[in-house]
Amino acid sequence: MMQAIAAAELGDDVLGDDPTVERLERTVAAILGMEAAILVPSGTMANQLAIRSACESGDEVICHRDSHVLHYETAAPAALSGCMTQPLEGEAGVFDAESVRRAVRPSDQHAPRSRMLVVENTVNRAGGTAWRREEFRAVASAARDLGLHVHVDGARLWNACIARGYAPGEFLAASADSASVCFSKGLGAPVGSALAGSRALIGRARRFRKMFGGAMRQSGLLAAAAIHALEHHVARLVEDHAHAMRLAAGLSGLPGIEVEPAPRGMRTNMVFLRVPGDAAEFCTRLAAQGVRMIPMGHGRVRAVTHLDVDAAGIERAIEAVRSIAGR
Ligand SMILES: Cc1ncc(COP(=O)(O)O)c(C=O)c1O
Structure with missing residues (x-):
């Protein structure tokens, strides 16, 4: 580019x-x-x-x-x-x-x-x-x-x-x-x-x-x-969707974290989470570990997959959430 x-x-x-x-x-x-x-x-x-x-x-x-x-x-x-x-x-x-x-x-x-x-x-x-x-x-x-x-x-x-x-x-x-x-x-x-x-x-x-x-x-x-x-960069969007699916699966079941189901059963490149407490503070703690998600108000957090996030990055994001989940 x-x-x-x-x-x-x-x-x-x-x-x-x-x-x-x-x-x-x-x-x-x-x-x-x-x-x-x-x-x-x-x-x-x-x-x-x-x-x-x-x-x-x-x-x-x-x-x-x-x-x-x-x-x-x-x-x-x-x-x-x-x-x-x-x-x-x-x-x-x-x-x-x-x-x-x-x-x-x-x-x-x-x-x-x-x-x-x-x-x-x-x-x-x-x-x-x-x-x-x-x-x-x-x-x-x-x-x-x-x-x-x-x-x-x-x-x-x-x-x-x-x-x-x-x-x-x-x-x-x-x-x-x-x-x-x-x-x-x-x-x-x-x-x-x-x-x-x-x-x-x-x-x-x-x-x-x-x-x-x-x-x-x-x-x-x-x-x-x-x-x-x-x-x-169009055909490769399929990778972003697969990464979002993996992210959603990896975050499901972490203590205190609720993964919103894929809208109408079909995931694209987003994963929304419900987190306990303040969503902005949750995102600040994640950012300290080099993982960026965005607070969407009232305990809701959005993660978006894109071409700068590879499969290893998804695993890193899951580990980062695991390390702060439930705290
Ligand atoms: C659905 C939708 N429309 C429009 C926009 C606006 O785009 P921009 O941030 O480039 O103004 C966004 C941004 O996230 C969006 O999600």
Whole structure:
């Protein structure tokens, strides 16, 4: 990846002439089966550009109650787009078409205008749930029938694809109006995400990206890393999922540690633990042993496997938890 970065042909993407960024954007659009794509600094910006580009102030974004746009994007739908969010219930971050139909507001001057449905795949806070293609088709088609824009927060879309055995374009085909994807998570690039959608949507997003301060100049450096990640780091995600399974098995039964079951029976690259006492303190003690997990509030801890963690690292993590478990 460092060689790809060093060899990247560069221009100025704010002026629209960075050939490596153009190549990445064409590649991502083709993989996702969309007309166009745009490189952005973060997954948050990709989601927020989708909302800003597809919605108006006074609109409503419908999403699962555990979704990233609701919990971890600093109320940006309200702050940047004047949109409110309506949370849906559903096991493991998944909901059905009927919940979407019930959530959509009547066309009435008293009500916000329901305008967008966000489907996260995989669902981070739920433990990395991978949607089934048919489930997504059903909710997306219900949403579209009611005039909603369907946005997929695919920060970990490739993990879902590997776990469920569908291709990204196949999952999104004819059901999604836009999708965000990240190169900097399981795919292992240093920085970068993309938003894909129709040419018109991405044209609007390009303007708002500039407004949000996300237009970058010699960003071919980042695009080269992302292209390398797409070419070399997708098929290997299967290893991350196997490592997560091994981690979950190794941690099960340790005193005081409760491993949350794989969401809907299918593990991707995450393991959530319930730990006694303070989750942040638990993570600090682990970090002192060189193992990093993240507190997710109220006795809940998240471990994520990725390309920098090998099988030996998983065993080391299990031993580190064993050494502090029950203390
Ligand atoms: C599902 C999901 N969407 C979006 C994001 C945002 O990505 P970023 O941290 O690059 O803004 C994350 C980050 O973890 C995520 O898990």
